[in-house]
Amino acid sequence: MSLKPTTPKGTRDFSSEVLFKRNYLKMILQKAFESFAFEPLETPSFERLSTLMGKYGDEGDRLIFKILNSGDKLKKVDLNSLENNDLKEFSNSLSEKALRYDLTVPFARYVAGNQNDLIFPFRRYQIQNVWRADRPQHGRFQEFCQCDADIVGDRSLWQEIEMISLYDRVFSDIKLQGVKVKINHRKILEGIVRLIGNDDQLIDFTVAVDKIDKIGFTGVENELISKGFTAGSIKKIKPIINLKGSLDKMLLDLESLFKDIPEGLKGINELRFIFNKINKLELKSLNISFDLTLARGLNYYTGMIIEVDGPSNVKMGSIGGGGRYDNLTSSFGMKNVSGIGISFGFDRLYLILDELNLFPSKIEIKTKILFLNLGINVSDIAFSSLNKLRSRGVICEIYPSDIKMSKQLNYANKKNISFVVIIGDEEVKNEKFTLKNMISGKQNKYPLDDMIRILERLPNI
């Protein structure tokens, strides 16, 4: 029985046609990161299980792909946990390594491990795959590419401005209009839980509010009730979350609510600085708004948080996000290091550019010249030219077998090859070669001696 030649669910093969577009997008991101003085970093595809577990919340833990131990280590399996139906413990006893779930935790691990050699503030970018055992759907894969930029080692709010500029630069470069950026501040969310008297439940609050786009305010209410928020607390939330008006008015309203809550006031002051500076930047592609319901599920954020949605005419969900964190490296023994990071959802960006036809034409790299194969003696001549042309940057190939000429021409047509070189017995006798333009169908004879010179100057058609 033969095997089914398919990939596991949620994964994809990338053909050349797709890769040329992916590489175009990757190149734009890379150039932008580099011109913003971010240095590249790559970390291994798998990390120690202990490095990853517990960093992404319970749901994240469940979605981490673990690598099965091999050999005698398998005998250390904890069968009691299986009997007790504790599958988490059971799987932890079978694994010591896991696939990268995001780029942030490996980055924190790298910074902590290399703190004596790095120059701070340290700016790095990273474009690598991550893996999540998520149910696949449109725009969501089990293997996908993330692109992150982070600066660690300084608290200056100028860096928030830098990150927003970077988003604007990338979206301008890929000519994507109407990108929506929502901004909020974790200290403002902290102010709200204090205000309603649930000081210790910031995480429950942010996890619930984070879903408001999907489940509506009623859904959030229900979740908060299930987490023990009182009806009285919840009643206080709605008017805050529904604050309306200009940015200045909203910040003023919040300021008066937070008059006795220093965390909340700090958040407001920071956002004021950030919005003030952003207004001077003349952004090209972003529509920025203050969104009090933006929470970002991840617990490590402590300052400004940001989320990016594609233009309204495509349905894709978030295409980027990030924020400031103050304790990311502390679990690796490096305390009090503030940083800020943003991420681009590469695969979703790809889908949007494809849907909106924003990939430039002519980004594919393809064979320009096919030498027909008309028998062993004449192939010698063709073959000796191939490598010379290739060294000069001309993409060319020879048809490997001397099958019927019509079949060879058919291959050239199907592969969209612009020029065909024909050297048959007659050509050899007259010391000529025939050059056929496959677009126009025209063909001419030229002296064999001039072949390299002529072929390396052929236009791109």
Next chain:
Amino acid sequence: MSLKPTTPKGTRDFSSEVLFKRNYLKMILQKAFESFAFEPLETPSFERLSTLMGKYGDEGDRLIFKILNSGDKLKKVDLNSLENNDLKEFSNSLSEKALRYDLTVPFARYVAGNQNDLIFPFRRYQIQNVWRADRPQHGRFQEFCQCDADIVGDRSLWQEIEMISLYDRVFSDIKLQGVKVKINHRKILEGIVRLIGNDDQLIDFTVAVDKIDKIGFTGVENELISKGFTAGSIKKIKPIINLKGSLDKMLLDLESLFKDIPEGLKGINELRFIFNKINKLELKSLNISFDLTLARGLNYYTGMIIEVDGPSNVKMGSIGGGGRYDNLTSSFGMKNVSGIGISFGFDRLYLILDELNLFPSKIEIKTKILFLNLGINVSDIAFSSLNKLRSRGVICEIYPSDIKMSKQLNYANKKNISFVVIIGDEEVKNEKFTLKNMISGKQNKYPLDDMIRILERLPNI
């Protein structure tokens, strides 16, 4: 307790310094592949377990990294196999996916799955990581990068010449001299087992002979004895393997030995064609030899086989290899498709180039201009220039906080930044900026109005 910030054994973080070199090498390979008309392909990091198992021999199977099932699938674990100490069966009951072990099997799976859409002969290259649970040592990692080029769908021996040309092109481009290429033919090895009367034991024979460099002829003898080869058979092998003289003489000697063995004669004829054409190619970097002991462990080869070793002055083992195969896709239901593939050992090539100082200087991408941060008002001016310069391709940054100037200059020095721009209160008053050359130490004042124009034209120093 804080976590140890280290990577799993056999894996590595790549800092920017290393990545600039890796990217240089990758770019050379990519350009070479593309100019030889190979199309890029990328396959998922993990495949169905059934796609990979049984393709790489028993040792390969053991070295495959399996991904642990999650959730309720874990309950399907086969505890009997654990009791019976059948760890292979036990681990197979816990896993349905596994990390890519090489690029060849995923390629075969891709070709079979897309046979109706591909244009044959299909030329693809693939540069991606593979993972092996091997004991790490110098030049051997658990995660490493492979670079493969394959052509499938045609039997023409011109493709053997193409592949050898491609090796020559890459090694010339990276300026690596003294690369040794050993060539043999599986049909000649087949001829030998027929000659000695062990027709059915080609695989045992090739697996043993493949180790001759490591264990010597006596080691090979012992292994063959353990596989049931008779003393009489083994006695016949030695004089064949020790055949000496010119290529022509060796092939003639073999020809007379194989006079009644058509497979052997076919191998000889193919090698004659190949060596004849290679001689006309004027190779720049390769020293090619016929090596009767070259076997290539992998069972799927059926024609010419090839292995590449680095120059004698570095100890690194094989840096590439490949060969022709006739049945690679048959396990995926696509029969009788001949192909040829070669591989470059990226990580070993990197180590060799590094050891021999063959990486060009100035391949790093780094900050050219640092704007000092001398307080919020003057930072506004600096900040508004940053993004303009970046859009014009100038890599620049501003120091995020207004700490002491000496510390900011120290940052510029440590990061090897060429120029520093100083805009302090005095500069603002006089509408000037100060430009300091960090190499020469010289500094000058220029009009603020001219800043962008001047800064975007600064030389690379």
